[in-house]
Amino acid sequence: MKLRLGPQPLEWIDRNVSVTFDFEGKRVTGFEGDVVTSALWAEGWKVLGRSFKYHRRRGLMSFANHDINALFQTAEMPNVRGDVTPAKNGLSLTAVNTFGSLENDKGALVEWIAKFLPVGFYYRAFYSPKFLFPKWERLIREMAGLGKINTNWSEERQPKRYRHCDVAIIGAGASGMAAAIQAAKQGVDVCLIDENPFIGGSLDYQFANQRSQSLNRQYLKETVASLPNIQVITSAYVAGYYGDHWLAVNTDQGLIKLSAQSVVVATGVFEQPAVFRNNDLPGVMNASAAQRLMARYAVAPCNAGVVLTANHEGYRAALDMHENGLIVKAILDTGKTEGVWVDEAKKAGIVVYEQVTPIEALGSREVEGFIFGLNGMEHRLDCDGILMSVGWAPAGAPLYQAGAKFGYEPEVQQLIPVSLPDGVFACGRVNGVYVMEDRIKDGEQAGLAAALHVKGDAIPEWKDFRDGVAHSHPYPIWQHPKGKEFVDFDEDIQVKDLKGAIAQGFDNIELMKRFSTIGMGPSQGKHSNMNGIRMLAKLTGKTIDETGSTTARPMFHPTPVSHLAGMRFRPERVTPMQLFHEEAKACFMEAGNWLRPEYYPTEATREDSIKAEVSAVRNAVGLVDVSTLGKLEIFGRDAAELMDRLYTMRMSNMAIGASRYALMVDDAGVLIDDGVAVRFSDEHFYVTTTTSTSDSAYRMIQKKVIEWNLMVTVLNRTGQIGAMNVAGPNSRKVLSKLTAFGLSNDNFPYLASRQAKLAGVDVTMIRVGFVGELGYEIHVDASNALMVWDAIMNAGKEFGIKPFGVEAQRLLRLEKGHIIVGQDTDGLTNPFEANMSWAVHFKKPYFLGKPSLMKLKQMQTRTLVGFELLSDAEKDQPLESNLLIEGKEMVGRVTSIGQSDTLKKVIGLAMVSTEYSAEGQELNIKLSDGRLVKAKVVKTPFYDPEGWLQKSNEGSGEAA
Amino acid sequence: MKFVTCPSLGKRALSEFTYGGRYEQEPAQETVSEKEWADYVFYHNGAPKVQIEWWYHRPTGIWFLFERDTLTDRINKVDFARKGMTHEA
């Protein structure tokens, strides 16, 4: 364990438990509590991955959940982040995006041709000759991408949880803890969220060895633990702030949807790398990364390092190294920093050079030295590590997403929030406050403000706790004539790339980002956007505010699909007769949310089964489950008025106990629904809708009742009532066995509706039929529906009853020329086109869409017609949606088609240009393979055109 | 994820509601011209504004009218959609 330090006061590792895992085929041993990166680093593994474009060796850099160059592959997961993934026994990791191995990566050849691959090179080539592009593209795609997907991986879903609190605090560092305490003391419920396994934030790594902070630490942590109204959620990050203080909090156990009344953002800052030549060599890292390594995992960043700094914090990092017995070759201060830590460092005997200019890091595989300029001279220091402490960028994602505005504050040389939305507060370093005591005060005022906001009380005037010292270098970018100064480590973007982009006119922040791809990688610019903005501002001679910043959209960190999706919850509806259908082994099909029997496989094939069902209906009797129809009950003083207004036909003149076809259009005159309306009494109607529109029709009708100011109540009975249709010449005989009610034409004529007892229970029977036979639609309370169904099936046995499904019903209704809304009509079809002008009663003073229909009636250009096929149907039967052709023109399409055994013909419906709609007109149907077959327009209904069968008195025991 | 506070129902998640379009007064069918009707059915000023909208609360089956800003998504006012109401959007 080359770089493992002695025990640290706040370390996260358990030295009594060791873990071993494989990395690139080699065995690695660490401690429980290590992350992959810390365990590797402790053993001296400094090359953790290869860079995206040039395949340069890379180590750890930020160590803050955005080290994209320390990204690993396992057999189970792509893109595993070494800086946050716990080291576990049995893990087996390889570096992503290598060709060969991490050690021998053929991808590194790219660096040899790097000069031919300037920023945006792929826009400059590969497109000519055109036929070669797919090959180049394949190569480019193979080179891009990071981890590998195994398409055999199983589906995983993590349940989501909901949580509600008064104040949500994002970030449990010093200011976040202080905010939580202050808010909790006001008596409100607080959730304190932190992405680390322990609260403490930078207090525990930047100030780990600072004895003067132990009291603060003790106070904050103990108070947080002691207050019962603070709930701490650790190992959890806020993936996104969504409207109205909703936070999507991602944890290892899934997503928490946290709703708060107020949000305090205490997310701190991301340390930004210095940009100089070879700043990507393994061993060069942010100072805060080094501090996290030491404090949390007791791992040394290096043995003998230099600290490049532009702020006070760099001196603290140097002291941390020094106090751990590591050699600090020198602190290289780009300016002349003052402060306690500066004094302490000097007192400890650490060499400090001021006004230093970084020039380059040296080393082939890892950093071996550093060259810097001082007083016009170049100096070299040998070292195995370079810590960079040149500045910070706010971790402001939740603030941006909440709608906060940021502005550049030259005093701290940082973007800070300048306007915050209602109920959102920011404190600590994200707010530009750096001194520990001030961070706590800033947190306290934010926590108090949030609690007062929740209570609706006035918020005291906001105090500015910024210390007036710049903690960031205004331009930490030092270009080198030989390049390789990396700005974006995800995307391998160097200074010259951004210069090139800007010089070519991509000189606003969004264009520069899109052309150069800075900030587009998995770290989403956390370590690179700020330096990019600084470069753009400088090169265009603008201020940072004029240059603007890019927004930080969700996700804060890439968030697992399994967590976002959560458990599957898509209910399916089944009818009361489902048990029967299942026992009959029905084949089901989807109809909206419903499952409906498509057919019952009674014969060897699907086709034969459907034929048998059709035949039963035509020759004996059949029973179909129509429970999925929407069923609305409408009652009240204005019920008839409502019916008249909703449907195109007049309904108010219906007799009690009658039924009528109900057709509905929308404001634009487009046919949207049809069903059957029944009048129970003067002020009481019952109407069905199509299966798919039941919810929307109910909703719309309720709305219209309000708009029209009618005294009506509408009830949606869809799920409460089961419905079935008994159809066929024997249907009356079957039902007669189950009811004493007179079913003869006199007592119960065609289109009438009756309430009676059937199989011992109350039912509503309507003498209608979609299929064109003597038939009864039976509506019955859902709890009795299966019983009634079974009773009919039993009673029908002697008459050859068969259940039939949607497919048989479709053919049967086609034989009758009945349309299916949505199949024979499209998104623009009006009733005239559907050949249903008979169903539009213009004499009514008002109905939905009437003015549109009056206009549309004058301009009809297409018509739904019936046709029969002229040629040999067996092998050339067209399909639904095949086109009708005249010359070269498309003049229509087949909407329904079927082989009718009853009629011994192939029949269908087609929507055609009106000029081709006359009876006897020959039509050319273009088959899917392009051949034409002939058909002829015929009158509908194809079957029983006079409708004798529906009106039949068959089986009533009376003379017809 | 948004909340809306409704009379009687209190604070509800917006995901429980279905959007029902802008509240608009239908012109009288008896007197409307073709042009006015087409305007009602198809044409409008779709610029960002505060408008009255229909929102349906699915669990209870109640229609509400929201006064909502289509630029900020802020819901200023919520009321039951009452019979006979006259709203000026």
Place this chain on the structure above:
Amino acid sequence: MPLRLLKYAWKKPEDEPRFFPSEKPLKEAYDVVIIGGGGHGMACAYYLAKEHGITNVAVLEQGYIGGGNTGRNTTIVRSNYLTAEGVKFYDESLSLFEDLSDDFDLNIFYSTRGHFTLAHTDSAMRTMRWRAEVNKHYGIDSEVVDVETIQKEVPYMDMTCNGQHPVMGALYHAPGSVARHDAVAWGYARGAQMRGVEIHQKTKVMDIKTKGGKVVGVETDRGFVEAKKVISAVAGSTPRITEMLDIKTPIEIFPLQACVTEPVKPFMDTIVVSGSLHVYVSQSSRGELVMGASVDPAELHSTRSTLDFVEGLTDQMMDLFPFTSRMKIMRQWAGMADITPDFAPIMGKTDIEGFYLDAGWGTWGFKATPVSGKTMAYTVANDRPHELIKPFALSRYEDFKLVGEKGAASVGH
């Protein structure tokens, strides 16, 4: 190594000619002002200059080039529409797309992947066949394919959709492609500028001035600019522009959201769309899965993101591709879609002389970029609508002559 890259051995990228010249003052007058510096506006400027010799043109963009829906869409290009009007129009767009890289001397990464629109119900199958038949009739490569064919092309897809909504077949459109959306806007912009067109970014149009029913110019936040002809090509901002002229349209603005995963090595070549599941997905050349769904449920002039969107999308996505549960969503964003009642655009002249609309693109704007530019340029240059856009006039609603694309609605990217 392509020869074109060899020059960089001695040439620095900053020595390349600028894509876009640096900012210039606005002139007092232009022959044509185009509002909106997205793909459509830039394409219109390009063809005005290239094909009609009209170069005294200013494109005014309130943000930056291609920063609106051009830079926010999921980059799919296809022509398998439902109506004759739609098919002819988009087919022309596709053939223009195929040559854009050469025209621009800029690789737009036009990548033909093949496009499956899955059907999970028999009614969806009918719609797919309808589209296929119309497409084939007009010579478009489009076919209904069965489950076996899909499985062969997309072997890693769960054809049973978790046993819930089995795939019954699909509309397969071999020419379906993806392209680098930004590059399309940049290519048009550069081409237009090389021919004399001025592009002014961060220039916001505040008002459009008319005199006697004719356009005379636009008021911007940088001053008044005289212009005889003004074209609005602003997609989600269209109602704000038409409001300036009291023009009413059927356009409503709905956010359209999208998201990408972390990049992974290529495994998905085809574009897969499922209307029933409200998902469309392709893998970008960078390795990210680019995914979208249908528009948000309510009118809103905003590009905010919602959790509901990404929750719904990922849930449905896993029905088709169970293994994606181990991937991570990296970023989500939104655009503002200008939706019309018949899902077809509104293009051409208006009642105001000299004011032209290129709008109503809903969720289909990107794939129409070249053809809309070309036909709008023709329309403006000749002051009469190009043949291909005649069916898309604003007045069609008043005449109740809607375009029937709605039949193919659902998710149609």
